[in-house]
Amino acid sequence: MPIRLGFIGLSTQGWASLGLVQPLFHPLLASKYTLVALCTRSEVSAAKAAQKYSELANREVKAYYGEHGVTELVHDPEVDMVAVSVKIPDHYAIVMQVIDAGKDLFVEWTPGNGYEETKRIAEAAKAKGIRVLVGAQGYQSTAVKKVKEIVDSGKIGRVLSTSILLTSAEEILLWGSKTTESGRYIHDPKNNTTILTILLGHFLVVLDNVLGEFGELTSSGAIRFPTGQYVDNEGRPTGEVFHSSSHDQVALSGTLRGKHDGTFVNIHCRAGVPCAGQRARGRRMFQWIIDGEDGTIEVKNRESDGQWGAFFTFTEKDVYLNGDKIELDEKGVNELGQAGKAWLEFAKGEAGQYTTLDDAVRVHRTLDAAAVSISEGKRVAF
Template identity: 50%
Template structure:
């Protein structure tokens, strides 16, 4: 089968797409399944530099496009089968729509749209055009998540009674959600931009939660803002003299009841997401997920070597414990390439692939939207 030809919006010589999305595609496991044929950046200069870099790496010409017309040009490029959107979240919608209208398959980083309503519009357009969409929420590809799911399905702890998760949304050293915010990441500190600890960090987590334990049928949310004013810093963390206001909740909690998995039907769930903490502080709990059953307990915990981004379950593997004893998590060669590589591999399988879809994103956005409603109105919200 011919490789899928990718046009990547947001691929420059540096950045997230360059460091996370592209490297797995050069590995022999995936190099015959995907090729990059075009890219789009913000300027002609950066597009030219990126084109030269990736043309050399992939051994063929990668066509450069740049804004303001680049997203439309890449969507209509006959040598592009799938458009990859890896830009700041507030601009996802305007980058996605031309590609879908052109009948191209889509990859879009989590979260697809700015909130439930915008994600719904994207989902409706995808269904209308009959294209496929790979959403960049890769937690369900994790070997440790799959191990836990296997233990539950095998009845190792019996019927699930409850599950509790406490984790940090990155760390204050990441300069994303306060108290210190990098100027280049300041969009995440504005609640209207939809790149909040709830939408990003909890959204990624829910990809794994719903895969293992089922959906939430009701939610009660709570949130607080410990840092109403964020201090702008430069790339080295030094204050620039600027500040930001109207921040998102930096402490968010969700409680609810699970439904959809026979071994966890009616189980209670509690999630506490914390931003603004220094990840390197001694004794800090960066990630701990406990699943209590009638016959035992399963835990997923963060390891020191996972680093700050290891708090995100979509980024690195976790240690799995069964009744206090570590469980071996077998890793294949593909597992060693990371969750992004496994998502690319699953999408390449066509309809048989198992990956996060736009429908999955819609289910999770309903929970996030219900949580915000609960926080604002101070009441429980029923989903089914």
């Protein structure tokens, strides 16, 4: 019997519409999930979204809206699992409702607004005995799995260090010199929608999976775009200026513990750099190097990646072993994309491999430690 899914934050546009729900209608997933309900902020948007997805699902999709709609969807007896894709500051209250109702849960990254919230969510979910899929889909990347396979095989020997360059392109309209009105809240670090928690956070889920977690770290940040312009959805300036107190440059260095104990890590995250046009000539948006005693792995973004070059979530990457390009299998299940593969893994039950709340807690502990290191200028050990 398919999992009956209710989706909070699903409209006709935005990330949930473009990246999360579309794979559910693929033949490989259509028999495993059924979209039965959705909830948006307004009655108008909910009705519009319900019409669109009823046509795609070939069945009626219920439309809920507003705060009362969230509660009604969560307690709808026809909903087995609830997906939550709203702004991070709103995650906790909604997610805890889902957990209290005993429903399985999908929650977009980051699950909670910081380490403590994420830890409380994880503890509550464990006590209730529900399963939770966390939306850090880079875990499913074919390139990531190949890198992990090479490292685990011992082909490059003992891992000595790893270096990473992560770029949030100017065209994404986050953390740089331009943003849309809907991105207003990202400029306040208290909302935890920062280059640290999003860009770095998504990558740390991948790093944690391939090499392990940090044992100690130091971090620093800078604001190169203290002011910027609001633009409309076509990129035209609205005339309004914003002021940001959120870092757009972050560096993190430290060593790992566990299986690859002592491996030195150096990460640079940057925002506001163009990925297209004359100003982008010669720039690389993403690069990941893993150096071992007997060899080296390099992962690069593809030219076709565009503004999403630094995210495994959206696009695949090219993998090189000792300078030779590795051919990746990108057919079959891989046609689902990272989000689709995560849904597929979750549907396998306990046998599935996907990002869990335990993974999120570990990564959030690192992110909070990095924030402490930036603000207090000190090394943080776990």
